[in-house]
Amino acid sequence: MVIVGCGGLGASVATTLSEQGHTLHILSTDRDAFDRLPAGPISDGHIVPIIGNGTLQSDLLKAAVQDADVFMSLSDSDSENALSAQMAKLIYRVPLVICRIDDPAKQEMYNQLGLVAVSATTLVTNVVVDAARA
C-alpha cells in the first residue's frame, strides 16, 4: 500500500492500517510530518516513511507504487491528490486508488472518472446531519 500525505488524515490511516497488519509506504515532502506516526510500526518496518513528492514519478517509485495494490492520496490539496491518484491509476495501474477530494463538485467528477474520491467534509457533514436529526 502507498499513502501520499502525512497530515492528520494520512497519519491516522497509516496507523490504523499498520495495526491491522498491513505494510505501507507513506510519502510526505515534510520530514516533521512523520512525527505523527507511531514509532513501533516504523521500527519493525510496517510503515516506511519516505520524504518525497507524490506527484513525481521518481518519488512514487521510491514508494514502490508499481507493486502496490492500494494507493491513497490524502494530502490537504485536492488538486495534488487528484494528480497523484491519476498517475497511480493510469501510469502504474494500481488496482484500487482512493483520493481525498474535499470539494463536493470535484468529488463527484473524480468518482465518475473511476477514482474512489472521499471527502472528509461530506462524511462529517453526513454524520452531523444524521446526529442532528436523531
Added chain:
Amino acid sequence: MSRELVATGHEVAVVDTDRARCASLDEALGSVSVLGDGSDSRVLAGAGANRAEVLIATTRSDATNLAACQLGKHVFGVARTVSVVNNSDHTELFRMLGMDATIDLSELVLGRIQEALSMGGLSHLMPVSDVDGKRLLSIKIPPDSGVEARAIKDIPLPIGTLISLVITRDGNASIPGENTMIRGGDEVVALARAQEAEELRDLLIQATGA
C-alpha cells in the same frame, strides 16, 4: 496571450489568485479578470466556464492545471482544453486524460537552448493528432551531419515519420520529394510520434561516421 486573444475579438476571462495581477490586467484590457483559484469549480463557474469554447491552463502547478482542465471538460462541457505541463513526468498522463493539447515547458525551453547552441536541436512545433500522438517537429541540420548531401530516399527514416518541409539556410522552403537533398544548415520540418522524434533527430544530426 490574453491581450492577443482580446485583440482578435475573443471574449476572455482570466482567473488568477493574485489580486495585483488581476487589477493590472483589468486596467489594460477592461474587466477580464476573475480573482480566485482556477481549480475551484465555483471560481470557474463565476468566470463563465460553462460558456467557454476553450480553457487554457498556464499556472506553474501541474496539479492545478490538470484539475482546471478536467473541471472544464467534465463539469462545464468546455470543448477544448489546453494545458501547460511544467514537469515532463505529467505530459503522457495529461494526454491520456484527454487534454486536447499540452505544452511541455521543459521540452520547449530545452529545444530553444539547443537551437541557440546550434546543437541540431529538436523543437516541438505543435501536436497534430490526438489519436496516435503525432506532432510537428523542427530539426536543424548541423554542418557535419551524416545525412549531409544525401537524398531523402537514401535516408533510413524511422517508420511512420514524414519529412514535410525543408527550409534551406537562405530561407527557401520547399515540399521535399524523394530526391531532395538534405544539407547542413537546413531546417527540416517533420511529422512523427513522440517515440520516433528522438530517433529521427539522432539520425539527422549525428556526425558522419557516427
